[in-house]
Amino acid sequence: MFNVRLQLLISPEQRRRLEAEAKRRDASVASVIREAIDVHFGTLDRSARLRAVDELGAMEGGHFLPPDELSRLIASEREEFLDLPAQP
Numbered sequence: 001m002f003n004v005r006l007q008l009l010i011s012p013e014q015r016r017r018l019e020a021e022a023k024r025r026d027a028s029v030a031s032v033i034r035e036a037i038d039v040h041f042g043t044l045d046r047s048a049r050l051r052a053v054d055e056l057g058a059m060e061g062g063h064f065l066p067p068d069e070l071s072r073l074i075a076s077e078r079e080e081f082l083d084l085p086a087q088p
Contacts, residue, residue: 002034 010018022029044052065073 018029018032022032025032
């Protein structure tokens with residue numbers, strides 16, 4: 001829930017770039033700004049990230065693919081979706 005208001009001044013060029021990015025994403029300018037803040041400053045502190053790593057390491061079951069196999073699967077599905085010839 002967003003409940004803290006922030007007012008800032010930006011240049012016309014910054015506003016133009018924000019609006020263009022928001023339009024490209026079909027999103028609001030505010031959501032683009034919030035995402036940029038999260039990307040730049042992060043969303044979790046170090047202890048929360050370490051806890052998440054521990055929880056992932058403790059997971060059991062399920063089907064996990066090695067990174068190279070996962071990349072091939074994603075590329076194959078993307079090519080199928082775009083109807084492109086498969087890459088070796």
